Amino acid sequence: MTWTVAGINFAHFHMGDQLGNVVDNPDTELVAICDEDPERATLSLETTAEQFDLDDEQVYRDHERCLEENDVDLVVTCPVPTEHADWVEHLAEYDVHVQLEKPFATSVEDCERAMAAMEDSAGELAINWPLAWYPTHRTTKRLVEEGRIGEVIEVHYYDGNRGGQRFTEVEYGDEGEMHFMGDLEGGGPIENVEPRQRDEQAWWHDPDSGGGSLHDYLGYGTTFGTWFRGGDLPISVTANTFVPDHMDVDTHCIAVAKYEEGLSKFESRWGTFTDPWIDQPQPKCGFVLVGTEGTISCYDYEETVRVQDEDHPEGYEVEVDDLAPPKQGPIQYMVDRMETEEPVEFGPLRPDLCRDAQRIADAAVESAERGEEVFL
Structure with missing residues (x-):
């Protein structure tokens, strides 16, 4: 089975590394990219589309359209830290799995907001720390x-x-x-x-x-x-x-x-x-x-x-x-979680450990x- 992935919110330039992992993984397909705030993005949406040979219709400036027009299994997201909980809440509404780039948030309260949003979703949440x-x-x-x-x-x-x-x-x-x-x-x-x-x-x-x-x-x-x-x-x-x-x-x-x-x-x-x-x-x-x-x-x-x-x-x-x-990289690990339908259990990616x-x-x-x- 091929799992579909969208990259949403390009505030943090780690997005480029993660999308490269998606493209390199034989079990995943990059179907769409989206960023709503080019002034805050540290990585160009247009340059990324060119880098990964994406068509114009795969590039979005509205995350709702992106998720409504594509059947997405996993979203990789890299917002500014103070908006991490906001974006997890946005994405949880679509029952997708979410790979959130570090840090989990900038407060325990925001960590718990994100965890609560995913409890009501069909997806799993993982926090990616490159270390x-x-x-x-x-x-x-x-x-x-x-x-x-x-x-x-x-x-x-x-x-x-x-x-x-x-x-x-x-x-x-x-x-x-x-x-x-x-x-x-x-x-x-x-x-x-x-x-x-x-x-x-x-x-x-x-x-x-x-x-x-x-x-x-x-x-x-x-x-x-x-x-x-x-x-x-x-x-x-x-x-x-x-x-x-x-x-x-x-x-x-x-x-x-x-x-x-x-x-x-x-x-x-x-x-x-x-x-x-x-x-x-x-x-x-x-x-x-x-x-x-x-x-x-x-x-x-x-x-x-x-x-x-x-x-x-x-x-x-x-x-x-x-x-x-399946612990050679974040995309590979998330594929394993989706295939086995098991929760995120690997220590540094676990929301409860990151919250603590x-x-x-x-x-x-x-x-x-x-x-x-x-x-x-």
Whole structure:
């Protein structure tokens, strides 16, 4: 059976990667694309249609028409973060499965709105965090579950990129890869570059739209940290953010979470020296886990993870696992869910786990605003 997919809402440029996954999957067909707000989109609808050889009648500016005129099984959607619940509610009315690009939302209340909407729908909801498909982090979860480092008592997370000044528009490369238009070569944080007029208008720099490093990256840390810890949540969070004079959103957030066993740290950064998908910056982007019987470091894009345990205090490298179907990518996983009629059970994609992790992010926002410790 071939499952039909529509891409609706192009605010986040991750849409291009996800539609590429749809086209590359032998069990899915891209039947339509739709975006209602080209001023906020960071990926062109017209360029996407050309990239994937779509006809004019497959391109829409109205999501209702798109879903009424096509028999769609799965919708991939990438709205601005503060509108995630709104769009899940819109799509739930059509009983489609929904793959929502990260973060789940910008508040627990919005997470619960989205979950409630899908409870009344025939479809399943999954939240796609790209880190879920990195072999380093999947290998780390396996090692944790095997008890390689005992009980996880600390999670140290740092991740980000060179900066949001390039996020105005993204284009397709010659081989279908995505890259920022007018990107700067070399190293150095782009946050130091004064934004152009259109940059200032982009939703990435609008606090009311969910712009800034905290909403962009902190959720990776809180979601995967909660996953690594088996669902445990902290008692409280203390956070601070840095907002440059020429911007309205933060470019750096450090959140310290207090658990029963001690402290963990979640740090988001627009302004790393290099983009980690090109060259890993220092600090490296990824995670360090401390357990009762050892430690693991797992960094984005690397081919090994490093483990210390009681028998190997000097540490040793573990080659990352080869990811196996149906968990090699989000589209493949959603096809499996549709074929088996099973719910979304894979940790980082589960709405309930993502909602619980959002409690940490919400507390970080509140703590940074109030300048004090916030209890969950």
